[in-house]
Amino acid sequence: MNEEVRKEIRKIALQNAFEHEGKTQDKIVLVKILSTKPEFRTKVKEIGEVITEIVNQVNQISFDGQRKEIEENFPEILIPKEKIEEREGLPPLEGAQQGKVVTRFPPEPNGYPHIGHAKAAIINAEYAKMYDGKFILRMDDTNPEAERMEYHAAIKVGLDWLGIKFDVIKNTSDDMELFYKKGIELINSGKAYVCTCKRDNISNNRRERKVCKCSLGDIKHNIQGWEKMFEKFKPGDAILRFRGDMKADNAVMRDPVLFRIIDEKHYTLGNKYRVWPSYDFAVAIEDSNDGITHAFRSKEFELRKELIDAILDALGMRKPHQGFFSRLEFKGMPVSKRILKPLIEEGKVSWYDDPRLPTLESLRRRGIKPEAIRKFILSLGLTKANTLAPFDALESFNRKFVDANSIRLYMVSKPIKLRIKNLPFSFVEIPNHPIKDMGKRKIDLDENFYISGEDAKNIKEGTSIRLLALGNIMISKMNGELEGEFVKNDSTVDIQKIQWVPQKNAHVIKILIPKQLFIDEKFNEDSLEELVAYTEPHYLQLKEGEEIQFVRFGYCRKDSQNQAIFSHK
RNA sequence: GCUCCUGUGGUGUAGUCCGGCUAAGCAUACUGCCCUCUCAAGGCAGUGAUCUCGGGUUCAAAUCCCGACGGGAGCACCA
Numbered sequence: 078m079n080e081e082v083r084k085e086i087r088k089i090a091l092q093n094a095f096e097h098e099g100k101t102q103d104k105i106v107l108v109k110i111l112s113t114k115p116e117f118r119t120k121v122k123e124i125g126e127v128i129t130e131i132v133n134q135v136n137q138i139s140f141d142g143q144r145k146e147i148e149e150n151f152p153e154i155l156i157p158k159e160k161i162e163e164r165e166g167l168p169p170l171e172g173a174q175q176g177k178v179v180t181r182f183p184p185e186p187n188g189y190p191h192i193g194h195a196k197a198a199i200i201n202a203e204y205a206k207m208y209d210g211k212f213i214l215r216m217d218d219t220n221p222e223a224e225r226m227e228y229h230a231a232i233k234v235g236l237d238w239l240g241i242k243f244d245v246i247k248n249t250s251d252d253m254e255l256f257y258k259k260g261i262e263l264i265n266s267g268k269a270y271v272c273t274c275k276r277d278n279i280s281n282n283r284r285e286r287k288v289c290k291c292s293l294g295d296i297k298h299n300i301q302g303w304e305k306m307f308e309k310f311k312p313g314d315a316i317l318r319f320r321g322d323m324k325a326d327n328a329v330m331r332d333p334v335l336f337r338i339i340d341e342k343h344y345t346l347g348n349k350y351r352v353w354p355s356y357d358f359a360v361a362i363e364d365s366n367d368g369i370t371h372a373f374r375s376k377e378f379e380l381r382k383e384l385i386d387a388i389l390d391a392l393g394m395r396k397p398h399q400g401f402f403s404r405l406e407f408k409g410m411p412v413s414k415r416i417l418k419p420l421i422e423e424g425k426v427s428w429y430d431d432p433r434l435p436t437l438e439s440l441r442r443r444g445i446k447p448e449a450i451r452k453f454i455l456s457l458g459l460t461k462a463n464t465l466a467p468f469d470a471l472e473s474f475n476r477k478f479v480d481a482n483s484i485r486l487y488m489v490s491k492p493i494k495l496r497i498k499n500l501p502f503s504f505v506e507i508p509n510h511p512i513k514d515m516g517k518r519k520i521d522l523d524e525n526f527y528i529s530g531e532d533a534k535n536i537k538e539g540t541s542i543r544l545l546a547l548g549n550i551m552i553s554k555m556n557g558e559l560e561g562e563f564v565k566n567d568s569t570v571d572i573q574k575i576q577w578v579p580q581k582n583a584h585v586i587k588i589l590i591p592k593q594l595f596i597d598e599k600f601n602e603d604s605l606e607e608l609v610a611y612t613e614p615h616y617l618q619l620k621e622g623e624e625i626q627f628v629r630f631g632y633c634r635k636d637s638q639n640q641a642i643f644s645h646k
Numbered sequence: 647g648c649u650c651c652u653g654u655g656g657u658g659u660a661g662u663c664c665g666g667c668u669a670a671g672c673a674u675a676c677u678g679c680c681c682u683c684u685c686a687a688g689g690c691a692g693u694g695a696u697c698u699c700g701g702g703u704u705c706a707a708a709u710c711c712c713g714a715c716g717g718g719a720g721c722a723c724c725a
Contacts, residue, residue, distance in 0.1 A: 118666095
């Protein structure tokens with residue numbers, strides 16, 4: 078054991094002791110030595126004894142003595158360590174080159190966009206931005222039975238609202254001829270075959286891992302079959318299958334469908350095509366052909382990775398990196414059409430923009446800001462663990478965005494009348510925001526006010542309350558209605574401070590308060606509270622869509638002249 | 647049933663690939679204080695995780711290996 082090593086050990090021991098009230102432990106010193114000097118990892122025993130010896134010595138020294146020795150011999154210890162900076166945003170991408178990353182968001186126009194779409198779009202967009210690359214919107218529209226213009230439009234509107242920009246906008250169906258070309262290529266190389274079995278048969282064979290007799294036909298036969306798919310065959314009569322591996326553990330690889338016949342009219346292409354590519358085939362070809370370098374999807378597609386790679390290998394095409402993330406859903410707020418559709422049909426939920434729903438349109442109406450959604454989603458990271466985020470995580474992000482721009486207004490519910498006998502003024506000016514300069518509003522007054530029923534409950538006769546921005550009122554009479562006197566004392570400490578509304582021009586609105594839609598898998602019959610609210614006439618001056626904070630109540634978004642929707646506390 | 651993914655405070659995550667720095671960072675929630683003519687925002691402080699469990703490897707395990715258990719997904723001519 079040479080002197081240099083002993084010195085190093087002593088240094089570490091001293092440093093550690095100094096940072097921990099003069100005491101150190103040999104285990105800690107050992108760990109530190111081993112992590113900085115890997116060459117000792119083979120000589121742990123040997124070095125361990127020396128450490129024990131030195132640690133004992135150091136622990137004998139007084140705290141001041143330790144400091145003195147450090148100052149003399151190892152002054153560098155006293156320089157404060159730099160903090161390790163935490164990574165911001167998403168983790169770096171595998172195999173990514175600055176300026177060369179291409180990502181995409183491929184929604185199917187078969188429903189209204191929701192928070193799950195937002196996650197996929199935002200993650201992919203964020204990566205493109207991070208690497209100064211390109212971002213493509215590709216409408217994945219290869220099932221004519223499901224796609225509709227209405228959904229297509231809603232998705233565009235939703236993405237626009239989120240503030241997501243695309244470099245290229247296209248449809249999967251733009252490339253039908255390319256799919257056909259690649260399909261034929263697979264047939265010609267013997268990697269795809271036409272199968273005319275019944276659905277049940279195919280399904281059974283898959284389950285039992287049995288090779289289908291159709292896969293034994295020769296290429297010529299398959300070409301004939303393929304041609305018949307465009308004319309003679311009826312839907313369901315024949316499909317083109319990929320020659321995968323019927324014995325594979327991954328069921329997706331058991332000779333999956335590449336093309337099938339659908340005679341339904343397509344929402345943009347009409348009856349131009351009847352042979353449609355399956356999802357896996359379309360995605361594989363499109364991602365490769367569009368130059369996608371990194372494709373992120375939610376993890377229910379994880380088993381598809383192998384297939385997509387296999388298809389591209391079979392065609393000798395370039396493969397993108399594929400990544401996966403967990404589905405995002407809020408607790409008690411399902412996104413699935415299977416669950417939402419019946420609720421709408423039964424009238425339990427008004428429409429896909431009902432404020433209780435996690436659709437983008439609902440979130441917007443509810444007063445959730447796109448920036449909040451983006452921050453929220455990025456805060457969830459790229460995990461594959463199931464995320465069932467509570468809605469209040471989003472709310473807290475939103476509150477921060479909304480607070481600075483929300484006008485403060487008074488609102489009163491379950492109103493109780495209050496008459497103030499000696500009010501010395503006929504109007505009052507109230508600032509619209511406590512910090513930010515958002516102007517003032519003038520409220521005309523007479524002796525008649527409303528206060529909230531909840532607040533009235535806490536008032537005792539003979540005590541004073543403070544009407545915010547107005548003054549202190551001494552309550553002189555209580556019998557259903559309240560009567561009070563304006564008192565000069567302007568002290569604002571230790572007094573109940575409440576909001577109020579003048580009776581003569583109070584504006585009545587309805588506030589929709591969305592609650593959790595499902596509780597323990599069961600529809601929550603009380604999920605939408607409708608509150609009758611008396612607010613200041615100034616409400617009428619606000620633009621639709623403006624965010625308001627009703628003082629001591631919470632943030633709401635103006636939905637119309639007569640209705641507001643509660644965003645959150 | 648078979649296959650795959652996943653499991654860190656109340657909640658959401660970072661760290662896990664490439665084991666090491668006095669039992670874990672951040673956000674949110676909660677509590678207290680400050681600020682405040684709001685129960686908001688802002689500021690400060692605090693509570694709270696032996697990293698699902700059990701074995702193993704190692705001087706050293708949230709991190710590697712094996713097993714159990716919990717959660718999710720796939721087994722469509724949907725995407």
